[in-house]
Amino acid sequence: MxxxxxxxxxxxxxxxxxxxxxxxxxxxxxxxxxxxxxxxxxxxxxxxxxxxxxxxxxxxxxxxxxxxxxxxxxxxxxxxxxxxxxxxxxxxxxxxxxxxxxxxxxxxxxxxxxxxxxxxxxxxxxxxxxxxxxxxxxxxxxxxxxxxxxxxxxxxxxxxxxxxxxxxxxxxxxxxxxxxxHTFSIGVGLSPGTIPGAVEPPYTLGDDEIEIGMGIHGEPGVERTKMASADELTERLMNTILIESGISAGDEIAVLVNGLGSTTLMELFIINRKVAQILEENGIKTHDIDVNSYCTTQEMGGFSITLLKLDDELKDLYDAPAVSPYYKKFNEHYVHTKNE
Amino acid sequence: MxxxxxxxxxxxxxxxxxxxxxxxxxxxxxxxxxxxxxxxxxxxxxxxxxxxxxxxxxxxxxxxxxxxxxxxxxxxxxxxxxxxxxxxxxxxxxxxxxxxxxxxxxxxxxxxxxxxxxxxxxxxxxxxxxxxxxxxxxxxxxxxxxxxxxxxxxxxxxxxxxxxxxxxxxxxxxxxxxxxxHTFSIGVGLSPGTIPGAVEPPYTLGDDEIEIGMGIHGEPGVERTKMASADELTERLMNTILIESGISAGDEIAVLVNGLGSTTLMELFIINRKVAQILEENGIKTHDIDVNSYCTTQEMGGFSITLLKLDDELKDLYDAPAVSPYYKKFNEHYVHTKNE
Incomplete structure (x- = not known):
């Protein structure tokens, strides 16, 4: 590498x-x-x-x-x-x-x-x-x-x-x-990232093999299985996360579709397409969806889905301005009050 | 892949x-x-x-x-x-x-x-x-x-x-x-990205081989050579770009260090460290530096450096607000005028 x-x-x-x-x-x-x-x-x-x-x-x-x-x-x-x-x-x-x-x-x-x-x-x-x-x-x-x-x-x-x-x-x-x-995530590992200076990756995954639930340092997941389509993988992860979180019809959430390193934004959009469909089918309201690679593992392949269940208190804080080099959020309210 | x-x-x-x-x-x-x-x-x-x-x-x-x-x-x-x-x-x-x-x-x-x-x-x-x-x-x-x-x-x-x-x-x-x-770039390819559906990458690079000047679809560059350190690679690219652009002491520029896909932000920061050193040694004023992966080639490995030579007219426009999902820029002036 x-x-x-x-x-x-x-x-x-x-x-x-x-x-x-x-x-x-x-x-x-x-x-x-x-x-x-x-x-x-x-x-x-x-x-x-x-x-x-x-x-x-x-x-x-x-x-x-x-x-x-x-x-x-x-x-x-x-x-x-x-x-x-x-x-x-x-x-x-x-x-x-x-x-x-x-x-x-x-x-x-x-x-x-x-x-x-x-x-x-x-x-x-x-x-x-x-x-x-x-x-x-x-x-x-x-x-x-x-x-x-x-x-x-x-x-x-x-x-x-x-x-x-x-x-x-x-x-x-x-x-x-x-x-x-209120925050629930699950990821899937497709290929390992390597530590700078290391010659070999810390683990291996076969050409057609993936690991559901793998951690961001390669920690064991819940199942090593065959590569599947974007829709199948997304369904699998969403099913688990909806059961685990209890998030259901009528709830309002923020979503993060996070890339682990080398999985492209194109793929993340394709995943998000299915995430949004599943949420809609389940009557869950999406307040915001963010598709990006914020939490990576070097050039690891794979992605995770995170859901944050909102209430009024959390929603106000979620919508508040945030200004950093790699995460930015601002709205008219912020624009208005900043100079008062 | x-x-x-x-x-x-x-x-x-x-x-x-x-x-x-x-x-x-x-x-x-x-x-x-x-x-x-x-x-x-x-x-x-x-x-x-x-x-x-x-x-x-x-x-x-x-x-x-x-x-x-x-x-x-x-x-x-x-x-x-x-x-x-x-x-x-x-x-x-x-x-x-x-x-x-x-x-x-x-x-x-x-x-x-x-x-x-x-x-x-x-x-x-x-x-x-x-x-x-x-x-x-x-x-x-x-x-x-x-x-x-x-x-x-x-x-x-x-x-x-x-x-x-x-x-x-x-x-x-x-x-x-x-x-x-006023815009000059040069890149280096480390490993190919693949087209969705393709089984093989469109070209190959040896384990220790890179290509200076390779295009973002794998177009031929100026030299296929051995992998080198971040500082050596950055010096090589910066030397070329400074000669080609004529940018020199006293000039003011904006910089983009752009990752091509699987090259990590950690690596881009290490590259940027050297870019900033070289600019300072050459008496070139950096108005802004952006380190990100905006223009990628699927999971291609490598990076490019882009310099934009500014004058007053271009600087005003560069500093103007920009609000898109993956490129955001705003300043106090924007925050102030937005609600007037």
């Missing part, structure tokens, strides 16, 4: 340098660690996200108004060290506390929890909301054990909007937790 | 259906042909772009305020038929004429020119600006023979902004032509 890199040991540092070079006005690096914060930090709860690198644009590309205030980045597919997390949180903190949002992986939980202990010794109040949207990774009775995949985007969107409104740390944490409780 | 499709013959139709399903409020399909237009068409010059499908988000994802009013889509890597072009232009036309912007490929030129003849018989005034940014495809003396690659984005950005301001067809065409004359 050809990767356009200089040195496998420096990909994260150089990724940050290249990101900052393109966005100098808005973001700056946190000294001594692999982390980035907004330059226009406000007097509000700091939302800090992060995890292993290699999933770009998540996390670094979602820094900005109505999203994350700081990101802490580990090596590719590896949790950031506690000191890294601590320094980013301190740099992003403006006195109103820190909310950590990240996907539920053992290494991340260990390191973020250690950082929280250290931060609380410095009298910085912290809360944590783990993203657990992957329905294929544990049964509903153990939702708290599920992995976090593309649902990160929705939970971050809601938390960032709540923080931007000036809500308290308790309130932002409550809303982020509610967003997570 | 696994593609998430239903039927190779229907990928363009289903892509459009999936795109519309995600963007119902803003866009609608043109009846009987593979084309899409804005719902909020204004009384201004209609900017129509298009070409072969398979390069998503280009062209369909760049429909919107300050960009394209209509897109006409051929099959994968094939020019749209004249009737298709004609119908999209008629649907997008509001009485102020139509400006066609598309990459310089023989099939496209043939079909668009035929459509222009038919439209002029219906008294719809048309102008055409061909995008010819690929410096590897012909020498500078024959700039008009060059192919269009990611420079499409910049030419469309400038033309869309000029049209949105209410400029005349002559004036919008002049500015689009000027943007093209």
């Amino acid at each position: 050809k990767k356009v890199i200089n040195c496998p040991e420096r990909v994260v540092e150089e990724t940050i340098e290249g990101f900052i070079a393109a966005n100098k006005k808005s973001y700056k690096k946190v000294e001594n660690v692999n982390g980035v914060i907004r330059k226009d930090l406000k007097d509000k709860v700091a939302v800090v996200t992060g995890g292993g690198s290699g999933h770009e644009p998540l996390f670094i590309g979602l820094l900005g108004e109505g999203l994350a205030d700081g990101v802490t980045l580990g090596n590719v597919f590896a949790a950031p060290p506690p000191f890294n997390i601590q320094e980013v949180a301190k740099a992003a903190h403006t006195g109103k506390g820190v909310l950590f949002i990240y996907g539920n992986y053992a290494g991340d939980v260990l390191n973020f929890d250690m950082a929280v202990e250290l931060l609380e010794m410095e009298d910085i109040e912290c809360r944590t909301v783990l993203v657990t949207d992957d329905v294929a990774s544990a049964p509903i009775e153990r939702k708290a054990d599920r992995r976090g995949i593309a649902g990160d985007i929705f939970v971050l969107k809601i938390a960032g909007a709540a923080a931007e409104k000036g809500s308290s740390l308790e309130e932002v944490a409550r809303l982020a937790q509610k967003a997570n409780d | 696994k593609k998430v499709i239903n039927c190779p013959e229907r990928v363009v139709e289903e892509t459009i259906e999936g795109f519309i399903a995600a963007n119902k409020k803003s866009y609608k399909k043109v009846e009987n042909v593979n084309g899409v237009i804005r719902k909020d068409l204004k009384d201004k010059v209609a900017v129509v772009t298009g070409g072969g499908s398979g390069h998503e988000p280009l062209f369909i994802g760049l429909l919107g305020e300050g960009l394209a009013d209509g897109v006409t889509l051929g099959n994968v890597f094939a020019a749209p038929p004249p009737f298709n072009i004609q119908e999209v232009a008629k649907a997008a036309h509001t009485g102020k004429g139509v400006l066609f912007i598309y990459g310089n490929y023989a099939g496209d030129v043939l079909n668009f020119d035929m459509a222009v003849e038919l439209l002029e018989m219906e008294d719809i005034e048309c102008r055409t600006v061909l995008v010819t940014d690929d410096v590897a495809s012909a020498p500078i003396e024959r700039k008009a023979d060059r192919r269009g690659i990611a420079g499409d984005i910049f030419v469309l950005k400038i033309a869309g902004a000029a049209a949105e301001k209410g400029s005349s067809l002559e004036e919008v065409a002049r500015l689009a032509q000027k943007a093209n004359d």
